[in-house]
Amino acid sequence: MVALQAAGAVVAGIAPVATAWLTKLAFDRLAGAAPGGGPVAGLFAIALGLAVATLVTAVLPQVVQYAQGELLRAITLRSQATLYDALNRLPGLARFEDPDFRDRLQLAEQSGRQAPAQMVTSALGSARALLTMVGFVGSLIAIAPWMAGILGLAAVPVVWAELTISRTRARLARSTVQAVRRESFYAELLSGLRAAQEVRLFGLGRFLRGRMLGELTAVHDATRRLDRRELRVQGVPALLGAVVVAAGLVWAIHAAGQGRLGIGDIAVFVAAVAGCQSALTELVRTMAIAHQSLLLYDHYRAVITSPPDLVVPERVQAVPALRTGIELRDVWFRYGPDKPWVLCGVDLTIPAGRTVALVGLNGAGKSTLVKLLCRFYDPSFGSLSWDGVDYRGLRIDGLRGRIATVFQDFMHYELTARENIALGDLPAMQDPARLTAAARAVRLHDVITRLPRGYDTLLTRTFLDQRDGGDPETGVLLSGGQWQRIALARALLRDQSDLLILDEPSSGLDAEAEHEIHQRLRELRDGRTSVLISHRLSAVRTADVIVVLSQGRVVEQGSHDTLMAAGGHYARLFRIQAGGYRTGSPADAPPDARTGSPTGTPTGTPTGTHVGAHVGARFGTTEAPR
Numbered sequence: 001m002v003a004l005q006a007a008g009a010v011v012a013g014i015a016p017v018a019t020a021w022l023t024k025l026a027f028d029r030l031a032g033a034a035p036g037g038g039p040v041a042g043l044f045a046i047a048l049g050l051a052v053a054t055l056v057t058a059v060l061p062q063v064v065q066y067a068q069g070e071l072l073r074a075i076t077l078r079s080q081a082t083l084y085d086a087l088n089r090l091p092g093l094a095r096f097e098d099p100d101f102r103d104r105l106q107l108a109e110q111s112g113r114q115a116p117a118q119m120v121t122s123a124l125g126s127a128r129a130l131l132t133m134v135g136f137v138g139s140l141i142a143i144a145p146w147m148a149g150i151l152g153l154a155a156v157p158v159v160w161a162e163l164t165i166s167r168t169r170a171r172l173a174r175s176t177v178q179a180v181r182r183e184s185f186y187a188e189l190l191s192g193l194r195a196a197q198e199v200r201l202f203g204l205g206r207f208l209r210g211r212m213l214g215e216l217t218a219v220h221d222a223t224r225r226l227d228r229r230e231l232r233v234q235g236v237p238a239l240l241g242a243v244v245v246a247a248g249l250v251w252a253i254h255a256a257g258q259g260r261l262g263i264g265d266i267a268v269f270v271a272a273v274a275g276c277q278s279a280l281t282e283l284v285r286t287m288a289i290a291h292q293s294l295l296l297y298d299h300y301r302a303v304i305t306s307p308p309d310l311v312v313p314e315r316v317q318a319v320p321a322l323r324t325g326i327e328l329r330d331v332w333f334r335y336g337p338d339k340p341w342v343l344c345g346v347d348l349t350i351p352a353g354r355t356v357a358l359v360g361l362n363g364a365g366k367s368t369l370v371k372l373l374c375r376f377y378d379p380s381f382g383s384l385s386w387d388g389v390d391y392r393g394l395r396i397d398g399l400r401g402r403i404a405t406v407f408q409d410f411m412h413y414e415l416t417a418r419e420n421i422a423l424g425d426l427p428a429m430q431d432p433a434r435l436t437a438a439a440r441a442v443r444l445h446d447v448i449t450r451l452p453r454g455y456d457t458l459l460t461r462t463f464l465d466q467r468d469g470g471d472p473e474t475g476v477l478l479s480g481g482q483w484q485r486i487a488l489a490r491a492l493l494r495d496q497s498d499l500l501i502l503d504e505p506s507s508g509l510d511a512e513a514e515h516e517i518h519q520r521l522r523e524l525r526d527g528r529t530s531v532l533i534s535h536r537l538s539a540v541r542t543a544d545v546i547v548v549l550s551q552g553r554v555v556e557q558g559s560h561d562t563l564m565a566a567g568g569h570y571a572r573l574f575r576i577q578a579g580g581y582r583t584g585s586p587a588d589a590p591p592d593a594r595t596g597s598p599t600g601t602p603t604g605t606p607t608g609t610h611v612g613a614h615v616g617a618r619f620g621t622t623e624a625p626r
């Protein structure tokens with residue numbers, strides 16, 4: 001495609017000059033001025049040549065445009081693949097939280113799509129314009145050498161102006177990218193489904209629209225300032241060029257009047273001056289585009305060559321199955337050098353085959369600790385080790401392959417139910433038995449089979465399923481708790497994982513489902529190493545070790561009974577929660593709580609489906625304050 005475009009550029013560059021000279025020959029012959037021949041001799045050949053040149057000039061742009069389209073598609077595919085490969089290679093999360101990196105990424109996405117193709121087409125456009133210019137300048141030298149000189153001088157300020165403007169445009173793209181990103185953010189809130197209900201209920205439409213237009217106006221103001229500058233900077237050279245051309249034409253007509261130029265010479269002169277002007281404009285324009293693309297391409301290069309955000313040594317170890325456990329030694333962590341400490345000297349052991357529960361108030365650092373366990377960040381000080389081997393010496397993908405997690409803010413993928421579950425372990429996509437087993441484990445199988453297309457139902461209504469001929473009725477929206485079960489099924493699909501991390505796995509479940517799923521999870525956790533985070537302390541009481549985090553420190557740890565006996569943070573939190581079920585009228589209180597009879601068992605057997613009864617039963621009442 002590049003070769004085709006290059007050939008096109010050469011032919012398109014020569015065609016106007018050839019046309020001008022053929023026109024001169026034709027005029028000279030017609031005027032009987034051709035040396036050594038009558039006016040008609042050779043006219044047919046000249047006319048044929050002109051016809052071919054006209055045809056080429058007419059058809060070539062379409063062919064070149066098609067070739068450009070193909071080139072653009074090929075380059076876009078390649079550059080996007082390279083960009084997203086580079087992003088996939090970033091092992092941690094830090095870059096994605098860095099506004100500067102996100103700005104660059106936005107520019108990289110844009111310039112990665114456009115810049116390489118623009119550079120190629122602009123280079124070819126410049127070559128074409130240069131060829132035309134050289135041809136016409138040659139023609140002018142033959143007729144009026146001084147005119148070629150003046151045109152050359154007039155070009156200098158034009159080139160300078162365009163290069164300055166292209167540099168400023170590249171700087172403008174960088175300085176307005178935050179506003180552009182914010183504008184897209186507000187636009188997404190206004191047009192997407194995610195925020196639609198809050199936007200409507202709180203009446204945020206006008207407010208968000210105002211913010212969006214504010215960002216857009218800020219970008220427009222900056223662009224307008226540059227456009228005005230461009231007008232000023234480009235206006236003077238353009239005026240100068242027009243004066244030169246006009247003066248040249250006046251001279252040519254005057255010279256023809258005095259018989260110093262023939263009619264053919266006039267034809268070539270007029271074509272050459274106009275051709276030089278437009279070729280120069282084109283040359284400068286394409287050079288400026290290439291220059292600007294090159295400057296913006298820097299962002300693309302910066303993103304695809306950005307170093308990993310975690311230290312990854314040359315030689316890393318494979319990650320063996322967990323035998324003894326995971327150790328955190330004096331772990332300190334903060335999200336950035338200018339951010340407050342989130343974990344402050346955490347010492348913790350997660351013994352293989354045991355369940356460790358993390359509890360603590362909002363913001364205590366529980367989810368942060370999970371992120372360190374998945375090695376999305378490295379601790380600022382201290383270390384984590386897997387069977388005694390420092391996390392930093394392990395293969396990151398190997399480590400993550402051994403972990404199954406339900407994150408607190410798990411993903412709702414706008415894909416089918418099958419895909420939503422199978423994303424937990426991609427090979428399972430083709431293994432219905434594994435998918436249904438995971439779905440059954442979280443009481444989701446029956447829900448899915450009742451969907452319009454079962455496991456192949458799209459869990460979104462914002463896309464159409466092409467297999468249904470775009471029938472909008474087939475996509476469904478799940479409830480919050482059903483989505484939570486999808487996320488659980490996704491994690492359970494990794495049934496061979498060594499470490500199961502559940503960060504608030506049941507916050508959206510109804511009481512019955514929560515009880516049943518926790519029981520199922522307990523079975524699944526049995527003998528597996530797991531970390532469980534839950535604000536519902538009834539769910540964590542059966543953990544082997546309960547660790548209480550407060551302001552980034554481990555303030556207590558032990559079994560439920562030990563911690564209750566110690567009467568510290570955990571006991572206080574537990575009593576607050578248990579008390580919550582005991583307030584109100586005696587008729588509303590759980591029967592066991594009312595009587596104070598010790599109905600709670602370690603696994604918590606509900607005495608009925610009444611929510612209060614159920615939860616009260618799971619809390620038990622032996623430790624509840626009277």
Ligand SMILES: Nc1ncnc2c1ncn2[C@@H]1O[C@H](COP(=O)(O)OP(=O)(O)OP(=O)(O)O)[C@@H](O)[C@H]1O
Pocket residue numbers: 097335339342360361362363364365366367368369408
């Ligand atoms: N990506 C981040 N960048 C900067 N600060 C963060 C980030 N994530 C969390 N924090 C901060 O770290 C602290 C601990 O947050 P974390 O999510 O670990 O708490 P948590 O114990 O899981 O809380 P919760 O019970 O509310 O889920 C909070 O003060 C929070 O603002």
